Amino acid sequence: MIHLDHVTKEFAPKRGLFDVSFTVEPGMVFGFIGPNGAGKSTAIRQLMGLIQADTGRATIGGFDCWNQSEEVKRLVGYLPGEINLPGDFTGEQVLQLMQKLHHSSPQRQQELLNRFPFETKTKIRKMSKGMKQKLALVGCFMKDAPVYLLDEPTSGLDPLMQEHFLDLIDIERQRGKAILMSSHHFPEMEKSCDRAALIKEGRIIVEADIHELVRSSRKQYTIEFGLEAEAEQFALQIGSQRLQKQVSFVTGHELTLNQIIHLLTAYDVRTIQSSADDLEHVFLHYYGEEESS
Template sequence: MIHLEHVTKAFASGKGIFDVSFSVEPGMVFGFIGPNGAGKSTALRQLMGLIAADSGHATIGGFDCWVETKEVKRLVGYLPGEISLPGDFTGDHILQLMQQLHGGDRKRQADLLERFPFDPKTKVRKMSKGTKQKLALVGCFMKDAPVYLLDEPTSGLDPLMQERFLTWLEEERRLGKAILMSSHHFPEMEKSCERAALIKDGRIIVESDIHELIRSSRKQYTVEFGLAAQAEQFEIQVGATQKQQRVSFLTSDQLTLNQVLRLLTAYDIRSIQTAADDLEHVFLHYYGEGDES
């Protein structure tokens, strides 16, 4: 449904996206993860036909995202990362305009307003960031589209609204929608995404099933020794980081871990702890410690 093939768009600043390829099929939520400036929004704007690629090809529903922009926009509900709305318009006025421009079902809109409640009579300039985000979500999803492009969709939402958003997203996925979502909120990506791509400096560095991504990332283990001298000796053996009687090390390979555990049998060990397996640790692996490997 959504396809990018070797798409490159370079800006004068040197930033952009470079040789980006991935696909999102119907009934899939695909996570797009990376720090600010990594290229996530550029890729989404590319798909919306807002900027032209230097090379490569992007399609949605078989339509070229640059040449057949009108056809693409009929298929897509789009939530931009930076939402700019007229300050003197009320929420009602904004939703009416969106319905005139993009269409939308009244019953669906009412359902969304019940899930993401706010006072539609309030002017935009008086709305909090969270209220503006709820307005934008309602405006995006009231169009019953087969494809959604969501750039930081839960930005500004409180935990209750985040959970409601995830519930709504799962309902849409079950209806066969193709959903591409960028976010920095790791727990929501873990809960909602089937696959994910990590982008750094405009290039995709890994794409995988999200559970496989988490399983295969390097994990941190912390060992507490009975004696500081033993901790120092073990640190030298495995190239770890020592703090008093505690030594921390990283591994993603089961064989390596087994070798380390065999070494530990020669020591007086008080405890062994491991960091939780989650998407945040995957992120740190590729964007933090991963830079060293």
């Protein structure tokens, strides 16, 4: 449904998109992860037909995103990273305008307002960041489109509203929607995405099933020994650092976890602690590897 095929759009060296390809099928949530300036928003603008690729092709529903942008926009619910709405409009006026433009259902709008409640009679210029984000989310999803392009969708939302957003994403996935979402909020991406791509300086450095990404990351462990001498001996044995009775190490290099466990049977081990096995560690792991290579 969403397809980027070897797309390049260069603004400056290491700024833009460089030979980027990925596909998002119906019923899939695809996460785009990377720091500011990595190219996430550029890819989404490419799909919206807001910028033209130097080379390659972007399509949604089989329509060319640049040459057939009108057809593409009919299929897409778009949430930009920066919410710019007329300051003297009220939230109610903005939603009325969107309802007319998209011929959306009043019932759908009310369901979304129940999920993301805010004072609709407040003028945009008086709204907080969170209120503007809720307004934008309601406006985006009330279109009930087959495709959603979401750029930092939970920016400014409190934890409760973030959970409501994740519930909505799960519902839309089950309804067969194709969703591309960029975000810096790692727990949100891990909970909601089926696949993810890590992008740096305009290039995808890894793309995989979200759970495979997490499982394949190196894990850090800290072991506390009964005696400091044992900790020192074990640290020398595996070539790691020691702090008093504790030794920390990372699996995935010279020794596997099974090998470490076998070695530990000869020692008086008091505790073993592992680092959180989450997407943020994967992100730091891959970016660390890229910077050291």
